[in-house]
Amino acid sequence: MLNFSKYHGLGNDFIIIDGRSDNNEDYSKLAKEICHRNLGIGGDGLIIIKESHKNDIRMQIFNIDGSEAPMCGNGIRCFAKYVYENDILCKDSFIVETLAGPVKIRIIKSDGKESIIQANMGKAHYKGEGIPIGDEKGFINKEIVIDDTPIRISTIDLGNIHTVLFVDDLDKVDVDKIGPMIEKHDLFPNKTNVNFCEIIDKQNIKLVTWERGVGKTLACGTGASASAVISTLIHDTDNHITLHLPGGDVDINTENEDVYMTGPAEIICKGIYL
Numbered sequence: 001m002l003n004f005s006k007y008h009g010l011g012n013d014f015i016i017i018d019g020r021s022d023n024n025e026d027y028s029k030l031a032k033e034i035c036h037r038n039l040g041i042g043g044d045g046l047i048i049i050k051e052s053h054k055n056d057i058r059m060q061i062f063n064i065d066g067s068e069a070p071m072c073g074n075g076i077r078c079f080a081k082y083v084y085e086n087d088i089l090c091k092d093s094f095i096v097e098t099l100a101g102p103v104k105i106r107i108i109k110s111d112g113k114e115s116i117i118q119a120n121m122g123k124a125h126y127k128g129e130g131i132p133i134g135d136e137k138g139f140i141n142k143e144i145v146i147d148d149t150p151i152r153i154s155t156i157d158l159g160n161i162h163t164v165l166f167v168d169d170l171d172k173v174d175v176d177k178i179g180p181m182i183e184k185h186d187l188f189p190n191k192t193n194v195n196f197c198e199i200i201d202k203q204n205i206k207l208v209t210w211e212r213g214v215g216k217t218l219a220c221g222t223g224a225s226a227s228a229v230i231s232t233l234i235h236d237t238d239n240h241i242t243l244h245l246p247g248g249d250v251d252i253n254t255e256n257e258d259v260y261m262t263g264p265a266e267i268i269c270k271g272i273y274l
């Protein structure tokens with residue numbers, strides 16, 4: 001029997017379990033079971049709270065296929081709301097240890113069901129494990145052929161590996177077909193998250209993300225952050241930009257070296273998983 005809470009960030013939904021007293025739980029197996037939309041509680045991922053010896057607290061995140069992701073933007077906003085509202089951390093700014101490194105959190109507003117939270121997503125890295133080593137600019141605007149069609153992709157590591165491509169009309173893209181073809185492309189030994197972007201203007205981008213180990217989601221925080229970085233780099237969009245996702249809007253600020261993501265986190269329910 002497990003006590004759980006369910007939260008979402010713009011429709012990217014997560015099951016959160018306090019694992020600070022767990023010792024040998026197989027979270028990969030648990031994620032596959034508990035995230036199942038019919039046979040489990042249902043969610044895009046499983047988030048585990050752990051003690052940290054380096055920072056204030058530690059977050060583990062598992063995809064629905066059981067793989068452990070280094071970071072999760074929408075997930076860390078939900079995690080932050082949980083630890084703040086359950087008095088695990090009695091302060092409105094703190095640092096979360098993740099596999100992608102420390103993430104600075106600031107609770108901007110939290111007075112009930114929904115909270116607004118800012119996360120410092122760190123710096124975008126152009127080289128890293130699972131990312132092909134390109135020129136000094138990294139893997140930017142590379143032409144590959146997908147489904148017999150030449151496309152241009154850019155891949156960066158913002159805690160998670162994200163591949164970004166730009167389309168003229170998002171509504172005409174078969175994300176369910178093209179997404180997995182790029183996710184599992186030979187270029188990416190560790191697979192990749194895939195972000196389909198349509199630039200509206202210098203301050204607004206429409207985005208749909210096909211997530212590694214999950215599939216198409218209503219929102220992706222690290223995907224929004226990576227898309228903002230690449231869009232500024234290639235299409236000279238503004239440093240302060242709004243990403244319009246199927247589940248709602250998220251603000252990304254890339255004016256400093258670090259990328260700041262600000263968005264909502266909402267509790268859905270609490271319960272006991274048998």
Ligand SMILES: N[C@H](CCC[C@H](N)C(=O)O)C(=O)O
Pocket residue numbers: 012063068069070071072073074075160161193211212213214217219220221222223
């Ligand atoms: N939904 C998450 C991304 C999870 C990334 C995960 N699918 C991976 O394997 O990298 C977000 O809001 O950033």
